[in-house]
Amino acid sequence: MPPVEWSFDIRSGLLVGALLTLLIGVVLAVVARAMPAAFRPAMNWWVAATLLQPAGFVLLSQRDHLPAWVTIVVANACIAGAFAAYAVALRRFHRLTVPHGLLWGMVALAVAVSAWFGLVQYDLTKRLIAISIVLAWMLGYCAWTIYRGPDVRGLVRHVAGSAFLLAAIIMVYRAIALTWDPGQVIAVFQLTHVQLLTYAVGSILPVVATVGFLLLCTDRSQRDLERAARMDYLTDVYNRRAIEELGTRAIAGARRHGMPLALQVVDIDHFKRINDELGHAAGDLALVRAVERIRECLRAEDLLGRLGGEEFIVLMPNTDGASAAAAAERIRVAFSERPLDLRGQPRRVTLSIGVAVLAPADRLFSQLLQRGDRAMYAAKHAGRDLVMADAMSGWESPAD
Numbered sequence: 001m002p003p004v005e006w007s008f009d010i011r012s013g014l015l016v017g018a019l020l021t022l023l024i025g026v027v028l029a030v031v032a033r034a035m036p037a038a039f040r041p042a043m044n045w046w047v048a049a050t051l052l053q054p055a056g057f058v059l060l061s062q063r064d065h066l067p068a069w070v071t072i073v074v075a076n077a078c079i080a081g082a083f084a085a086y087a088v089a090l091r092r093f094h095r096l097t098v099p100h101g102l103l104w105g106m107v108a109l110a111v112a113v114s115a116w117f118g119l120v121q122y123d124l125t126k127r128l129i130a131i132s133i134v135l136a137w138m139l140g141y142c143a144w145t146i147y148r149g150p151d152v153r154g155l156v157r158h159v160a161g162s163a164f165l166l167a168a169i170i171m172v173y174r175a176i177a178l179t180w181d182p183g184q185v186i187a188v189f190q191l192t193h194v195q196l197l198t199y200a201v202g203s204i205l206p207v208v209a210t211v212g213f214l215l216l217c218t219d220r221s222q223r224d225l226e227r228a229a230r231m232d233y234l235t236d237v238y239n240r241r242a243i244e245e246l247g248t249r250a251i252a253g254a255r256r257h258g259m260p261l262a263l264q265v266v267d268i269d270h271f272k273r274i275n276d277e278l279g280h281a282a283g284d285l286a287l288v289r290a291v292e293r294i295r296e297c298l299r300a301e302d303l304l305g306r307l308g309g310e311e312f313i314v315l316m317p318n319t320d321g322a323s324a325a326a327a328a329e330r331i332r333v334a335f336s337e338r339p340l341d342l343r344g345q346p347r348r349v350t351l352s353i354g355v356a357v358l359a360p361a362d363r364l365f366s367q368l369l370q371r372g373d374r375a376m377y378a379a380k381h382a383g384r385d386l387v388m389a390d391a392m393s394g395w396e397s398p399a400d
């Protein structure tokens, strides 16, 4: 039996790759409608990339049918433009500034070198080397943006990140291989390992990278949902459910390590008056400003949450009663001595703060919270603008 000869037509490969990319672009355009509006700009850029790249591949494959300026210059402009669009999409996704000048400058460079070595001083090897270097930079920039992007889970970033990184490495390899042995490619569609590798990766990259990009988007929206379920929408501190969970965990930790745990219940005095006199929006702003001021007085390990309305809670791990009371007094003074700035309107706001520490009898977080709450109401009844200690905590209030 004669040996089976293996053959591969690069042109057909390019067209199949273009078709795949186009299909995944259409899928992405449909999926984008179901994504949160915040992702739309990034998704639109990505869809643009998945349309530009196949356009470039199709033009490239029409070498014998269309003029050289189309199959060389326009084709390379489309491919480089697609990589610039991927980069813009990734920067937008990560809410980073987009260096449009740099990215489109690289596209212009790709156009310039392909025009020079394709139309003016025809040299296929030099053209491929120059284009490889420009595209390697752009692909590397995409990979770098993915890996440097904030808050993306490890595994997810590898899907899109490694696709761009691999493509960048192959471009670098092509530039080195052609520099090393310039005679190896004498026609664009010659079946050499370098050309095969380039076009195979070029065809697969958009598919893998787009799957990776979709994973990034779904991961981000899942995180946003998780965060929204734990944080107070107005003040961006923990909500009641989250702080109760954290409180339960803090009690377990304090018991396990034999460390103290303190809690402050902080309530703004006569908050209703702010709403009544300045309006609800000013009331909302006062809550945001109050949180900023409380935060200024806390340590990094203290946990701040909003119990509801104008009532906040501070969980203080590794803190005994005396230190918690001193911290509460600092917070009280920070408010009583300096008015809050409500959009140019200074407003003096005072606080009533109840302090409690974990007692041996406390089994549940709600018991500790109840004692902190009682101390806070005692401060209200004693005249407000006060810190009061829970009687069971075994130490004296700063006001006593």
Ligand SMILES: Nc1nc2c(ncn2[C@@H]2O[C@H](COP(=O)(O)OP(=O)(O)OP(=O)(O)O)[C@@H](O)[C@H]2O)c(=O)[nH]1
Binding pocket: 234, 267, 268, 269, 270, 271, 272, 273, 275, 279, 280, 281, 282, 283, 284, 287, 308, 309, 310, 380
């Ligand atoms: N602007 C705004 N107001 C809120 C919010 N949540 C609760 N409030 C208002 O906060 C006010 C709380 O009023 P009260 O419970 O009487 O307490 P207070 O006026 O602070 O009086 P004392 O606590 O007794 O000092 C109510 O008018 C609520 O409508 C909010 O998210 N934004």
